[in-house]
Amino acid sequence: MTGRTYGTRPPGMPHEPLRGRLIVIEGADGSGRTTEVALLKEWLEVEGHAVVDTGLRRSDLVSNEIDRAKQGHTLGATTLALLYSADFADQLENKMVPALAAGSTVLADRYIYTLMARAIVRGASREWARELYGFALRPDLVVFLDARPEILLHRAIARYGSLDYWESGMDLCLSRDLFESFFLYQALLSKEFDWMGKQYGFERVDANREPQPVHADVQRLVAPLYRITTPTGPGAPPRPLPVSRDRRPAAFG
């Protein structure tokens, strides 16, 4: 783990390299993220690595405010994007960085990419979102669990018996029909994940399958980070991609 951030290192972030590894599992709701995170954690622990798992919206700092904002649907897109970023920053600095500094593996069930995609489909510019999250650490590996919208839909219905208002992007007023909105929203998100996949070097894993073959693929990607040998041999090393910082702010430039 290099400890490097995408943009300028924020104040208080340690200068020395972080010893632990940061692994991110990204993917839509129903892509099997939670299952894969549990399997991966179990495997890494069996291999003898300390693992701290973390997700979005679990920090003590602003989770109440986020829940309240979601209930009332009252905050604007920029405001909500910033509130999420504050929550993420809190987790990064108070949970992930200390764990990484102590040599633990941090397994993140979603990371800045989901937050960026959500903000962008709600009107934020890609540049703005990218700069906003410039304080985030570059992960050692980002796995994107790629599942077709039909699969996501069936898993959502099987699990919750219905579609979630937010995961269907109903606040975007794409359609008054929940079912239709779900597909339109997932398509918008998918476009952003495609862009980010190239920008940030995602490793895409076909998640239209059962958990076990998905896990085997993820293991092949993770193994080289620890020099673990898997039955099928080491996978390709993750590719860190540089992000240029060339843009001047629009209004204050």
Added chain:
Amino acid sequence: MPETPRASHGFPGRLLVFEGLDGSGKSTQAALLGKWLSARGYRVFFTEWNSSELVANVIRRGKKKGLLTPTTFSLLHATDFADRFDRQILPPLRAGYLVVCDRYAYTAFARDAARGCDPDWVRTIYSFAPRPDRTFYFRVGVSVTLRRKIASRLKINYYEAGMDLGLSDDLEESYTKFQTRLKREYDRIAETDRFTIVDSTRPVEAIQAELRSNLAPLLENFPTGADLLHDG
């Protein structure tokens, strides 16, 4: 009646901003100016940037647990500002009001930079906020603001003293150090963003008179409420 010329932000209203250290006298002047503009028949909307309930609660919680960092502090205030901007600044600006802001994004630029955040990063975050038509910067020495605070028996706030930065265990000393950093940032921004600098050691009346005459050109073709009514 001639059509109101559009400002650089493209909205029919005008954005008048008051910036400066706590105790620089900007709030007093902003309130007086707002009164005068209303009395002259303009449609005026006055807004101040203090911590909203949302942010105040989070900051209180963060402080108790010692969780706030310069980055989270900055992002929480940006959240608060974005909410205020959407609700209180943009609608009257679009409706053609003179929007008087007691503190604007510049407060964040100065404060976050004084806490060590990257100034370019902070500016990008606030890039949704348009450049004001006029920014009055109430320049004053830190010793003066401290004297004013003590004289009016106001308590020094933990964050306004930058106590989170560990500059000193002594509240007054930390306040002086942090406010000096803030002033340095404000002075720097005053140049790059072409603030109108107000020497705030002078009497209230003298400053107010200066502000009013400074705004005369800006108000020349700006419609009053009555103009707007008669214009249909």
